[in-house]
Amino acid sequence: MSVLRPPSDALAPHAGPAPQAGAAGDTPEASSRRKRGAQDQRNRLKMIGVSTVNYFAGSFGLALYAWAGSVGWHIPAWFFAVNTLGGLVFALLVVSGLNLRLRDPNMFMWQMLFAGVVLFGFLTAAPQLGFAFLSAMLVTGLFGLVQFTVVQFRVALAVAAAGAAIVFYWVGDQLRLPASNPTEVAVLWVYFVLVLARFTVLASHLNTLRRKLREKNELLQQSLQRIQELADRDELTGALSRRRLMQLIEAEISRSDRSGEPFCVVLLDLDHFKQINDTHGHLTGDEVLRRFCAAVKGTLRLTDQLGRYGGEEFVVLLPALPAAHAPGLMARLMQGIAERGWNDLAPGLDVTASGGIAAYRRGESVQSLLNRADEALYRAKRLGRNRVEYTFDAGADTAAHAPLAPLSAAG
DSSP, X not given: OOOOOOOTTTTSOOOSOOOOTTOTTOOHHHHHHHHHHHHHHHHHHHHHHHHHHHHHHHHHHHHHHXXXXXXXTHHHHHHHHHHHHHHHHHHHHHHHTGGGGSSSTTOHHHHHHHHHHHHHHHHHHOGGGHHHHHHHHHHHHHHHHHHOOHHHHHHHHHHHHHHHXXXXXXXXXXXXXXXXXXXXXXXXXXXXXXXXXXXXXXHHHHHHHHHHHHHHHHHHHHHHHHHHHHHHBOTTTOOBOHHHHHHHHHHHHHHHHHHOOOOEEEEEEETTHHXXXXXXXXXXXXXXXXXHHHHHHHHSOTTOEEEEEETTEEEEEETTOOGGXXXXXXXXXXXXXXXXXXXXXXXXXXXXXXXXXEEOOTTOOHXXXXXXXXXXXXXXXXXXXXXXXXXXXXXXXXXXXXTTBOEEEEO
């Protein structure tokens, strides 16, 4: 005798019956929950059907013993009737939706209790078939091992032990392994094969569950990875998201405070980007943003990071870069933007950018560092755009200049 396997939502609470299909005002989430609930109910009915087939197998084995003369025919008849009636009751509870009002909509503990009462009852009525009923208990117990929580398993074990103690005390001297004649030996072999078959079916079922669980875990990992990528990357440009960018700058500050190694940040802003959108359309503006990011990435080192700060503003994180080297790198970056080529998007389209560089000062916050870069960017805009301004500590080497992006320094 077996019990139902809880569907995937076995541990999830259920406040009541699932809403009817096509309910007015269904949100996508509600519709998804409704479909999952309906599928779970179908799975419960399917497993009740599997249990009914298992009852037939047990009844068939008892009928063989009745045919061999070990017990009367009333034993397999009543065993079949009681278990079929129990299956019908559980099926009706699922069909009516009453099971959804229970804490465990799979009614697993109730099914285990029902199975235990039936098996112990028939063990008392026909102790000479002790082997048959005890082996059926083992099959039922295997479902409990797989599905029970630790607390449920302890409760079930305590109840089963108490029931066995009572039954064994009552009919223990009558328990037999029916094999007193060749017919009973043959029936015993058939019944043993049936028990092994049930164990095999259960093992196959468990392997299927493990495979499905593994597949779901892989899909979950892929989904989580995709969610992480969406959280870390700007969908339009492929640059880092602002959230991820702030995390990296925080980490770089911690690293710099520990090691004393310098680093810089660059705040970049596309010149007259609103005019590009208004004149050539937002689709062209989106493509400009994508190409701009590609051009910037093409000039950066492997360790540098580009993130979208907001709108047409971007931040470049330059780890382990002394202030004296920043102007030279920015010269290459601005050169890359100028040489990217924009005429294929719109005749006469010219895309330039302005930038502000700030070198990290030990002990300052992310916001302070970015504020200084923003101040340098503002100067670049005020001085005519298409240029880079920077703010370094006094004494920084400011000899390097970008041919296409005049550089000036502020202490």
